[in-house]
Amino acid sequence: MRPSLLDPLFASVRTLAGVGPKISALLLKLLGAESANMLEPRVGQLLFLPPASVIDRRNRPGVAFAEAGAIVTLEVTIDHYQFSPSATKTGAFMRGSVPHRVFAHDDTGEVTLVFFHAQRAWLEKSLPLGEKVIVSGKVEWFNGRASMVHPDHIAPVDGSEDLPLIEPVYPLTAGLSPKTLARAMRDALTRIPDLPEWQDKTLMARENFPTFSQGLHHLHMPQEPEDIAENSPARRRLAYDEFLAGQMALALVRAKTRRLSGRPLMGTGRIITQILANLPYRLTKGQEQAVKDIIRDLKAPERMLRLLQGDVGSGKTVVGLLAMAHAAESGGQSALMAPTEVLARQHFATIAPLAEKAGLKTALLTGREKGKERQRILTALADGTIHIIIGTHALFQEKVDYNDLVLVIIDEQHRFGVHQRLQLTAKGTAPDMLVMTATPIPRTLVLTAFGDMDVSKLTEKPAGRQPVTTAIVPVERLNEIVERMKNAIKQGQKIYWICPLVEESEHVELTSAEERFQSFLPIFGNKLGLIHGRMSGQEKDEAMLAFKRGDTRLLIATTVIEVGVDVPDATVIVIEHAERFGLSQLHQLRGRVGRGDKPSTCLLLYKGPLGEIAKARLQVMRETEDGFRIAEEDLKLRGEGELLGTRQSGTPGFKLASVEAHADLLETARKDARLILERDINLQSERGQALRLLLYIFGRDEAIRLLRAG
Structure with a gap:
């Protein structure tokens, strides 16, 4: 049974201000909770949605000094209204109508506040004539006049402490407004129960960690833009909580598995x-x-x-x-x-x-x-x-x-x-x-x-395997490469030529296997072979056999040859449009050559201009054949979820932690989890009881069940 202390975090988001069935469904989509077979998300899940960025509203330059396109906060006096003649008496608008305008000033100049979808009565109430108000939003200049269309925030001067000076910006989904989400998040923060501390005091002091509750408050009500950064103490604290919950669950599986004690297998050799x-x-x-x-x-x-x-x-x-x-x-x-x-x-x-x-x-x-x-x-x-x-x-x-x-x-x-x-x-x-x-x-x-x-x-290759030389070549040098292939075939070499598509598509300008085969036929004649995923099993086997025997010497292929194809005397692989492939796929493809005792070559043919990530990928391939280094670089370029196929694998996709940004904490969490269970295998101590709460909060209930099963 989950402790009742945690009930507020496990309550439906529909208990929060402004969240009904429709908003709840949008939040479910945003939080990805539907993949966990939930009908509606929980308050705790909402709190684990980190802001993507912040808007800094501390910039108060005065109207005259506000830069075009900048977000500013202004204290202005309301002068007069110019209501739209095309609005109805209630203030509702018809299509193509003129907006409402509210004119205001401060000591430095005048500004027009523009509203397309506002009720007249609401405007008169929010922006009373002759009163001073705070408005915050983006300023634009036109013909020497400043204007602000739909200010993000409007508040009376005496209520301005409610205005978020550093406002978190969350990822959104269609139909969910930032204001609705922010309101729900503020309400969610008030639901955090008074929880005992589960982290080690020495670690807390060394890392300058706030409490769990303070960490969430810093994240969702930041005082400085840096508060939401991945390296801020608040974010690192929450990342460590998430890592520790994961490592505790794995350590409990390990302990349970080991307790079903094995038997020594002595062997004879x-x-x-x-x-x-x-x-x-x-x-x-x-x-x-x-x-x-x-x-x-x-x-x-x-x-x-x-x-x-x-x-x-x-x-x-x-x-x-x-x-x-x-x-x-x-x-x-x-x-x-x-x-x-x-x-x-x-x-x-x-x-x-x-x-x-x-x-x-x-x-x-x-x-x-x-x-x-x-x-x-x-x-x-x-x-x-x-x-x-x-x-x-x-x-x-x-x-x-x-x-x-x-x-x-x-x-x-x-x-x-x-x-x-x-x-x-x-x-x-x-x-x-x-x-x-x-x-x-x-x-x-x-x-x-x-x-x-x-x-x-x-990490080593078996004896006799040769290193593979990798070169990055622009597609403009195609003719030069074809000449090199002719010479290589004369010397008895075998070559793979990899294309990204089976047949030409009007939408994507990539050379297809079929098209490349046709264009090479006049040059290489019967030395040319073709293999792709649309062929029948028998056709594929025949194409591979002809290549293995040496009847064909240049095999045009798609990524169907990525894994498990072994032709030890193939020494050259050309990968066309290499910029379109992922790092691990390029590495697997390159692994098709260098399997014999002859030096081998991999040519990465690219079409410019290259984006930053594509450039980095090809560079890594040129620098190293070490699959482990390539995997590390792939992690940096793609992120952990994509690399392991998180959703399918039962591997945790983290909400608050980043495997790359918080790698140092992951090591610590692993050691900490093992140490805790060595001392308190059933989590009965004071810290053990608090750690049970941590496991529940991060959805590691199956680990708690292992505790009970003994």
């Missing part, structure tokens, strides 16, 4: 030695270290929770196989789950031959295995004949029973959230878990999504 003897290459230092880390974890009595990150082609699958071999030496079974059937079959093709040579029985289980064949696999799995099973989600359906499942490996983890991790572990008697990803994830994002895991990284 016999099968691993056999597999290593059959490998046609030596492991890289990174692979050796990862295997060492994993075996150490498997031998420990606590459950393993490890993330294995590897760049394009760094050899994660072999590391996974050696982990499963260790499990088999200890008498247990392993399951490797991939997100797609294609990837599952690829793993099976790599792993099965090596495993069989070492005497291990491997099977494949996807949605495609049916009837008797499926039943045979399920029986062999239940009686322990199968040591390694590879497949998709099908591995964890209710009817699949294991004899002794001790290790679960999940490939491409960012497709599965924390909840799925808990679900999977229910299958074995608390199996060890290894998670693999080929998408280099920046350290900060690893912490937000996988804070409950230990991390191993594979």
Whole structure:
């Protein structure tokens, strides 16, 4: 049960001033709360909407000194009205009518206040003749006269303390006025309950943090423009609260998972030695270290929770196989789950031959295995004949029973959230878990999504791989590149030429694969191949086979070749309109060359003029082949939500915190969360009870349920 102290924050926004059903629906859209299956947003969710900027109304130059287009605040005396003859008696307007004008002055000059949609009675009441009033808005000059159309604020001089001098500006959605939102926000601030402090006193002093309530007040009623900046103490305090709630939830998942204590898998080293003897290459230092880390974890009595990150082609699958071999030496079974059937079959093709040579029985289980064949696999799995099973989600359906499942490996983890991790572990008697990803994830994002895991990284390329030289070339030099391609083909090289579209579109001036193929046909003749996503599976296979055999030497392709295509003797890739691709996609495409023992080249062909972000992207590609550095830069250019596909992944999309701006706080939050749970695993202490409130406030209820489940 949520503590009643928090009820005001969980009340509907419809309890706030000026918010009815219509405004509530608009706020739901603005806050993105509909993705959380809510019918209407809560007061607390509204308070977590940070302003995008501020309007500074402290500029009081006097009418004569107000600059055109500037927002100013003026203290003026009302002189006379010029009501529109086209307005009705109530003041309502007809289409194309003349506006109402109110003339006023101060010591320096005169100003006209212009109103298109105002009731006459309201104007007479708000701007009484002969009285002094405060008006604030944008000033324009025309024929030497100052005017202000629809002032943003009008207040009597004695009520001017209500005028926001630094006014927050929020993102809006069609139909929602800034005034309505500001009024609701001011009312929401009055609902913040008197909460106990959950942050550490030393940290508060060191970071100059205000209280939670003060932080929200600074954010929504700033005294200075700097109050809303990401590096202000108020914003950093709230960001830290959000990070800590996330890290506490992950640490509780970790603690819960570890409490279902694993069992030590001692192994003998016999099968691993056999597999290593059959490998046609030596492991890289990174692979050796990862295997060492994993075996150490498997031998420990606590459950393993490890993330294995590897760049394009760094050899994660072999590391996974050696982990499963260790499990088999200890008498247990392993399951490797991939997100797609294609990837599952690829793993099976790599792993099965090596495993069989070492005497291990491997099977494949996807949605495609049916009837008797499926039943045979399920029986062999239940009686322990199968040591390694590879497949998709099908591995964890209710009817699949294991004899002794001790290790679960999940490939491409960012497709599965924390909840799925808990679900999977229910299958074995608390199996060890290894998670693999080929998408280099920046350290900060690893912490937000996988804070409950230990991390191993594979950064080297396998032996014999050559570096790839990357050059940025303007499209004007196309003819020169074509000449270079002719020479390269004469020397027996193979080339990929990547286009962004399949066929020409009138709306976008990008060279399509079809069009490029036609234009190159007279030059390269039967040496030219074409592959794109609209082809049938068989046509694609034939096009790839012709390229692999060397029948074709220049393959025009779309991004269909981005992942999983392996032609070791392809040495050149040209990416046309490279400015249109994202960084990680460019990196994946470049990974198609440099897979053999010959030096390779990547040409990034662009059409100018380049925007700042596109320029930065291409520059990063030229400077480095390190997927982890590229991921860090991609994070800076695109933001965390887009990079991990936040919505789909169960990864938190932060409201107040920014992974980039507040990265230093994320490290601290992770350490703090682990320390808290070491000392107070059930959050029973005074600070523990306060931290339970924090978890509720940031919607981490599932973590509270873990506490109860023990």
